[in-house]
Amino acid sequence: MQDLTLVMAQLDPLVGDIPGNAERAIEAVREARIEHGADIVVFPELFLSGYPPEDLLLRPSMETRLREARSRMAAKMSRDVLVIIGYPGRREGLGYNLAGLLYNGEWIGEYAKQVLPNYQVFDERRYFATGEQSLVLEHKGAKLGVLICEDLWDGAPVRAARDAGADIVVTLNASPYHQDKPAERLRLLEQRAAEVSLPLVYVNTIGGQDELVFDGGSACVDAGGQVRVVAPYWQAGLMPVQFVQENGAWAPVEGEIEPLEEPEESLYCALVSGVRDYVNKSGFEGVVLGLSGGIDSALTLAIAVDALGPQRVHAVMMPYRYTADMSQEDAAEQARVLGVHYEVLPIEPMVDAFMTTLADTFAGTERDTTEENLQSRCRGVLLMAISNKKGLMVLTTGNKSEMAVGYATLYGDMVGGFNALKDVYKTWVYRLARWRNAQEPAIPERVITRPPSAELAPGQQDTDSLPDYDTLDAILMRYIEGDMSAEAIIEAGFERDDVYQVVKLVDRNEYKRRQAPVGVRVTPRGFGRDRRYPIVNGWQPGD
Numbered sequence: 001m002q003d004l005t006l007v008m009a010q011l012d013p014l015v016g017d018i019p020g021n022a023e024r025a026i027e028a029v030r031e032a033r034i035e036h037g038a039d040i041v042v043f044p045e046l047f048l049s050g051y052p053p054e055d056l057l058l059r060p061s062m063e064t065r066l067r068e069a070r071s072r073m074a075a076k077m078s079r080d081v082l083v084i085i086g087y088p089g090r091r092e093g094l095g096y097n098l099a100g101l102l103y104n105g106e107w108i109g110e111y112a113k114q115v116l117p118n119y120q121v122f123d124e125r126r127y128f129a130t131g132e133q134s135l136v137l138e139h140k141g142a143k144l145g146v147l148i149c150e151d152l153w154d155g156a157p158v159r160a161a162r163d164a165g166a167d168i169v170v171t172l173n174a175s176p177y178h179q180d181k182p183a184e185r186l187r188l189l190e191q192r193a194a195e196v197s198l199p200l201v202y203v204n205t206i207g208g209q210d211e212l213v214f215d216g217g218s219a220c221v222d223a224g225g226q227v228r229v230v231a232p233y234w235q236a237g238l239m240p241v242q243f244v245q246e247n248g249a250w251a252p253v254e255g256e257i258e259p260l261e262e263p264e265e266s267l268y269c270a271l272v273s274g275v276r277d278y279v280n281k282s283g284f285e286g287v288v289l290g291l292s293g294g295i296d297s298a299l300t301l302a303i304a305v306d307a308l309g310p311q312r313v314h315a316v317m318m319p320y321r322y323t324a325d326m327s328q329e330d331a332a333e334q335a336r337v338l339g340v341h342y343e344v345l346p347i348e349p350m351v352d353a354f355m356t357t358l359a360d361t362f363a364g365t366e367r368d369t370t371e372e373n374l375q376s377r378c379r380g381v382l383l384m385a386i387s388n389k390k391g392l393m394v395l396t397t398g399n400k401s402e403m404a405v406g407y408a409t410l411y412g413d414m415v416g417g418f419n420a421l422k423d424v425y426k427t428w429v430y431r432l433a434r435w436r437n438a439q440e441p442a443i444p445e446r447v448i449t450r451p452p453s454a455e456l457a458p459g460q461q462d463t464d465s466l467p468d469y470d471t472l473d474a475i476l477m478r479y480i481e482g483d484m485s486a487e488a489i490i491e492a493g494f495e496r497d498d499v500y501q502v503v504k505l506v507d508r509n510e511y512k513r514r515q516a517p518v519g520v521r522v523t524p525r526g527f528g529r530d531r532r533y534p535i536v537n538g539w540q541p542g543d
């Protein structure tokens with residue numbers, strides 16, 4: 001009986017760091033050889049450039065850098081291991097998304113991705129031409145059919161690899177996370193493997209890259225569609241898969257199978273991973289945020305601490321005359337429980353100074369949101385000053401429900417570099433806060449149970465001007481993720497006035513979202529590359 005050890009290198013490349021990624025790959029192959037006795041090591045899609053490299057692909061030296069990195073790999077990689085790794089490349093003036101095969105110091109094969117995704121956040125047709133051919137290569141008696149990510153989702157290239165004689169289908173992936181995606185992916189793998197009656201190896205990227213976050217969960221499914229190995233989610237590492245040849249067919253031996261996470265755990269880990277990688281890969285010492293005693297900043301603080309450790313997180317309470325005692329007590333208590341650096345900076349003198357300067361300009365006008373926004377902007381100025389002086393990045397705290405309806409102040413609570421909750425609906429903010437507290441207390445209970453308020457005016461509550469969050473989120477999910485019309489949402493059972501108020505607010509506030517910090521994308525329709533609406537437009541909502 002013959003056997004074969006394939007190692008799935010579920011690793012986190014740094015986009016653009018081509019020499020560094022090549023070193024990571026060389027080191028991983030060495031480790032896979034020593035620790036697991038690897039015959040084959042498979043890396044994710046576009047590992048050498050990182051995914052997505054975007055317009056770096058247009059830089060003139062991209063090709064040279066990749067060539068140098070691949071030469072170095074050929075010279076340095078363990079010679080008796082077959083390495084399959086993703087990188088971009090040019091052929092006759094066209095760009096391709098490639099998988100290269102390196103063995104015994106030589107590049108012995110190259111496959112070009114046949115199906116290029118161009119929906120949601122994907123924009124691969126901007127850079128790549130489509131490959132036209134399957135690649136099946138024999139190694140130690142096993143014929144490996146090599147595919148890249150969307151090839152698998154499409155299906156046709158999988159069947160073509162089988163028809164070309166593959167015994168095992170190996171796919172290199174950069175498949176970003178959104179809620180429910182891990183389960184969706186496993187179902188797809190089971191279905192595809194069963195369709196072609198071949199075992200399938202799926203190696204995914206891990207870690208955060210701008211708005212994207214990759215969850216890992218690399219896996220192997222047998223020819224009957226049974227899951228045999230699943231690597232951990234949210235953890236970089238090498239995962240071996242043992243294959244044995246029986247009656248002429250190759251079958252994976254059952255190994256470690258990481259169970260699917262609960263929805264809250266999965267989402268929370270995505271946010272932690274997104275914040276950690278954005279801050280660390282950008283080289284910041286830590287983060288600072290305004291801690292209001294409300295639930296959004298409380299959850300953001302817990303995520304920041306879990307991502308970076310309490311020593312790298314600074315929280316600032318900036319009370320004004322409408323800030324309740326309860327808010328100050330809860331903010332101080334949370335900072336104490338989590339062990340973060342905490343300070344109190346009252347904004348009353350700043351707001352008063354602005355109002356004094358503007359007194360003549362505003363003479364005879366009524367109080368309105370102008371005065372509320374000034375409070376928010378004073379806080380933003382303080383946070384940015386702390387950021388500049390201490391090299392800490394400001395985390396903003398607005399959730400998806402607020403970003404959708406423009407319930408945030410430009411150059412006020414919207415100042416900052418990154419937003420953990422940007423794609424998390426308010427109802428999920430509550431679910432996550434409860435889930436996090438159930439693991440280990442992090443957020444004072446009262447922060448979760450009190451009615452949400454911006455505390456920008458006396459006695460103010462969010463529901464004064466918006467439908468309750470259950471209703472608001474239900475309408476938003478239908479409008480944003482579901483692409484439903486206002487009339488269709490009303491037919492689904494919502495109040496006409498609520499629906500039109502919400503839909504109009506969403507449409508009207510595109511200008512704000514375009515100025516908002518980037519944040520972790522965790523739904524199939526985040527407010528980033530996923531949803532591109534014109535700012536100036538005359539569209540009337542309706543059917």
Ligand SMILES: Nc1ncnc2c1ncn2[C@@H]1O[C@H](COP(=O)(O)OP(=O)(O)OC[C@H]2O[C@@H]([n+]3cccc(C(=O)O)c3)[C@H](O)[C@@H]2O)[C@@H](O)[C@H]1O
Pocket residue numbers: 369372373376398402406407408409410411412413453454456462511
């Ligand atoms: N189409 C467009 N393109 C470009 N710019 C446009 C624009 N329309 C308005 N603007 C500009 O934007 C300004 C209005 O925006 P902005 O100054 O932000 O102010 P605005 O949206 O009028 O007010 C902020 C809202 O957010 C709420 N808020 C604030 C802070 C925290 C929270 C919370 O609970 O989290 C809620 C607050 O209660 C209020 O409803 C206009 O004065 C104008 O300068």
Ligand SMILES: Nc1ncnc2c1ncn2[C@@H]1O[C@H](COP(=O)(O)OP(=O)(O)OP(=O)(O)O)[C@@H](O)[C@H]1O
Pocket residue numbers: 289290291292293294295296297298316317318319320323379397398402413452453454455
């Ligand atoms: N008194 C405050 N001290 C420090 N930061 C504040 C204060 N008030 C508001 N902020 C900052 O501005 C953000 C928006 O706050 P606001 O209270 O207006 O809205 P919110 O969406 O209810 O947020 P939260 O649930 O965190 O209170 C907060 O998350 C916080 O970062």
Ligand SMILES: NC(=O)CC[C@H](N)C(=O)O
Pocket residue numbers: 045117122148149150151153173174175176
């Ligand atoms: N990189 C890709 O081809 C990704 C596309 C694929 N449908 C996914 O999200 O997993």
